[in-house]
Amino acid sequence: MITFYSHIANMRCPTCDQLQSVFQVFRTNEARPSIWGPLPFLECNMCARKLRIANYNKTLHFLLVVPVFLGSAAFGMFVFSYLGLFERAGSEGPNFVGFVLVFALFVVPAVLLCARLLKVEVLS
Numbered sequence: 714m715i716t717f718y719s720h721i722a723n724m725r726c727p728t729c730d731q732l733q734s735v736f737q738v739f740r741t742n743e744a745r746p747s748i749w750g751p752l753p754f755l756e757c758n759m760c761a762r763k764l765r766i767a768n769y770n771k772t773l774h775f776l777l778v779v780p781v782f783l784g785s786a787a788f789g790m791f792v793f794s795y796l797g798l799f800e801r802a803g804s805e806g807p808n809f810v811g812f813v814l815v816f817a818l819f820v821v822p823a824v825l826l827c828a829r830l831l832k833v834e835v836l837s
């Protein structure tokens with residue numbers, strides 16, 4: 714399924730340039746198991762070629778994603794507390810809805826921007 718998040722990650726079929734579902738493409742990453750279970754490949758819904766993530770480097774990705782994750786979470790919490798939205802009663806921190814929104818609006822998009830560095834390859 715193509716979502717707003719797929720557009721952020723912008724993972725495309727190298728053959729026909731069709732935008733792919735980022736969550737499905739992530740399942741083809743052998744180095745990192747997905748909570749939805751692994752997939753050996755993803756079939757492009759345009760040209761039916763078999764696709765998967767090619768150049769995943771665990772260490773490099775960790776070094777990039779952890780600061781991006783923490784930075785975007787801190788930034789999102791700052792924005793929400795600055796605007797006074799979804800605050801927990803009697804504290805500066807966000808409530809549960811605020812926490813979920815920070816995750817959905819700041820953390821996930823920021824981490825998916827990092828996915829633009831990954832390449833999709835065609836299995837022969």
Ligand SMILES: [Zn+2]
Nearest residue numbers: 726729757760
């Ligand atoms: Zn294709």
